[in-house]
Amino acid sequence: MEGKAAHIDGIRREIDRLCRELIRRQGSDGRWSFCFESGPMTDAYMILLYRLFGWKREERVAQLARRLQRIGEKDGVWKLYPDEPEGNISATVEAAVGLMYAGVFQPDDPRVRQAREFVLSQGGLEKSGSLTKVMLTLIGLYDWSRHPRVPAELLLLPRWFPINFFDFVGFTRVHVAPILLASNRRFSCRLSGPKPDLDTWSLNKPTPADISSQTVRLHEEVEVLLRARKERRGWLHQVAMSKGERFILERIEPDGTLYSYFSSTFLMIFGLMAMGYPKNHPVLQRAMNGLEQLAFSVGEEVHVQETSSTVWDTALITFALQRGGVPPGHPAIRRAAGYLFSRQHIRYGDWALRNPGVFPGGWGFFDINTINPDLDDTSAALRAVAPTVLLNPAAYAGNWNRGVNWLLSMQNRDGGWSAFEKNTDKSWPRRLLPFEDAHTVWTDPSINDLTGRTLEFLGNHLGWRAVHPAVQRAVRFLRAHQEKDGSWFGRWGVAYIYGTWAALTGMASVGYGLQDPAVSKGVRWLESIQNKDGGWGESCRSDVVRRYVPLGGSTPSQTAWALDALIAVYDRPTPAIEAGIGCLLDMGQKEGGWMTYPTGAGLSGGFYIHYHSYRYIWPLLALAHYRDKYG
Numbered sequence: 001m002e003g004k005a006a007h008i009d010g011i012r013r014e015i016d017r018l019c020r021e022l023i024r025r026q027g028s029d030g031r032w033s034f035c036f037e038s039g040p041m042t043d044a045y046m047i048l049l050y051r052l053f054g055w056k057r058e059e060r061v062a063q064l065a066r067r068l069q070r071i072g073e074k075d076g077v078w079k080l081y082p083d084e085p086e087g088n089i090s091a092t093v094e095a096a097v098g099l100m101y102a103g104v105f106q107p108d109d110p111r112v113r114q115a116r117e118f119v120l121s122q123g124g125l126e127k128s129g130s131l132t133k134v135m136l137t138l139i140g141l142y143d144w145s146r147h148p149r150v151p152a153e154l155l156l157l158p159r160w161f162p163i164n165f166f167d168f169v170g171f172t173r174v175h176v177a178p179i180l181l182a183s184n185r186r187f188s189c190r191l192s193g194p195k196p197d198l199d200t201w202s203l204n205k206p207t208p209a210d211i212s213s214q215t216v217r218l219h220e221e222v223e224v225l226l227r228a229r230k231e232r233r234g235w236l237h238q239v240a241m242s243k244g245e246r247f248i249l250e251r252i253e254p255d256g257t258l259y260s261y262f263s264s265t266f267l268m269i270f271g272l273m274a275m276g277y278p279k280n281h282p283v284l285q286r287a288m289n290g291l292e293q294l295a296f297s298v299g300e301e302v303h304v305q306e307t308s309s310t311v312w313d314t315a316l317i318t319f320a321l322q323r324g325g326v327p328p329g330h331p332a333i334r335r336a337a338g339y340l341f342s343r344q345h346i347r348y349g350d351w352a353l354r355n356p357g358v359f360p361g362g363w364g365f366f367d368i369n370t371i372n373p374d375l376d377d378t379s380a381a382l383r384a385v386a387p388t389v390l391l392n393p394a395a396y397a398g399n400w401n402r403g404v405n406w407l408l409s410m411q412n413r414d415g416g417w418s419a420f421e422k423n424t425d426k427s428w429p430r431r432l433l434p435f436e437d438a439h440t441v442w443t444d445p446s447i448n449d450l451t452g453r454t455l456e457f458l459g460n461h462l463g464w465r466a467v468h469p470a471v472q473r474a475v476r477f478l479r480a481h482q483e484k485d486g487s488w489f490g491r492w493g494v495a496y497i498y499g500t501w502a503a504l505t506g507m508a509s510v511g512y513g514l515q516d517p518a519v520s521k522g523v524r525w526l527e528s529i530q531n532k533d534g535g536w537g538e539s540c541r542s543d544v545v546r547r548y549v550p551l552g553g554s555t556p557s558q559t560a561w562a563l564d565a566l567i568a569v570y571d572r573p574t575p576a577i578e579a580g581i582g583c584l585l586d587m588g589q590k591e592g593g594w595m596t597y598p599t600g601a602g603l604s605g606g607f608y609i610h611y612h613s614y615r616y617i618w619p620l621l622a623l624a625h626y627r628d629k630y631g
Helices: 002-024 041-053 058-071 089-102 110-121 130-138 152-156 170-184 208-249 262-274 282-292 310-324 331-342 375-391 393-409 428-432 448-462 469-480 496-509 517-528 541-545 556-569 575-587 614-630
Strands: 295-298 301-304 600-603 607-611
Touching: 002 310, 002 575, 002 614, 041 058, 041 089, 041 130, 041 262, 041 282, 041 301, 058 089, 058 295, 058 301, 089 110, 089 130, 130 170, 130 262, 152 170, 152 208, 170 208, 170 262, 208 262, 262 282, 310 331, 310 375, 310 614, 331 375, 375 393, 375 448, 393 448, 448 469, 448 496, 469 496, 496 517, 496 556, 517 556, 556 575, 556 614, 575 614
Parallel strands: none
Antiparallel strands: 295 301, 600 607
């Protein structure tokens, strides 16, 4: 009994420490701002933009360059995650080019030569990612003739047509539109400073004929619309280009960024310049100012975030604190709830095209986000504000109802939930577009992690159970997408641990326990991959090869996800749970190593995120759930 009491006391002390630390870090307006950290892309691209606009930000360039150098390997290779085999060709190209334009590397620098040798060993520049090659082309280091050509007329195809621009998901549309403008105008520009020579970084230059054969099927589809009007082809092309320009301008957020993403805003700047916008145009100047706001200082370094995770972090932390024991009337919770209510969407966005007749009411991921809500942030915000709504229903019932109604309305035909839009999963982009690295981001299919987390909200916060039709459809979706080994793949976290946690906690919340075959199989899989230290850890490589790859160490977030799933289904603590709790407590104040491993996913094989908030949020929730259930 004394050992058990000491164990519980240790858990309570850690919960108290985490709560105090998070409250200390809260901003005055109620938000929490943690770094949304990724690889070298955004830092390198920001250096390029400073050179493009001629902005004298040499101290900032030096800070960005310091980070680029630190996260690279000594042999001139950059990786997206520490255990990435060999290295990452796109990250290496982006970092090397950025450092050359920063003036830190000269073309004959040993690390530049090493980077070139690595790129050649991987197949040359042609094997780098689509966005990397577009970036190089926009600054005059690659050529549009080496890209597959997508006609701008794609923008003119009506939404009822079997192929149309809105078959892409929103975050992809805002990247594709400016690329269409720039590529159809064959636009590129030279940056200030010496021009790096990347001609020797390629093995073989494909001929225009090789490239055009890759897009002939798409051209044939577009010809269906254009065949009868060949004499008006030039006019239609101009109409398409103008439509692309309007599409972009209509989706600029108040801070000047396009949809609040760095990468889409970077492309927007070049796309609008291709349409004749000068560098001093107010739209471009506001875009640059907005991108500068994404800079996050970490010591003597600066990282330009792909976006801010402020709403996501604030919603998760607000919920975790209350689970930890901070009452809804506490000043920190009141401020956080006020911030979250102020970020609830009141404008219609593109989500309404496939979900008409529903009032806005969701939440987005970023601080400045008014038209691009997503399911995960909406359910997270609703979890966070639920106690506040109960305290003052007269003031907040309307907000609650709009949020819940929007969330429920977004369930897909197959019973699952996707991230941003409803029933947006046509197959033609994967069949017809020759961009292999983008296949996971063309559309927005139902996914296990969103379905599981939404199901958890329905069960634990709305009280829905297995008999509800919407719940039955969601559970059928999860059953159909369980892997043979019992796991589920997760799209927005790494990867099978994340998906299995979401599916199991979702099913448990609506009444499915260990007696259910899918639940018991998922639990057995989680227990089978537990590390010797009691924790859990999964490599980002799982997301690339689409099978579980052990990390070789334990991370705080993945350990907490696995624990949370086991706690949800077991009535009493098991040896696996107790070992996991011990590992989580041991990791509490460790620094570096696996504590900073990226466990957020963005683009398969191309973009992974280290959420600086995750080492606080998920352990706090798992420990609080253990205390409340077994304490």
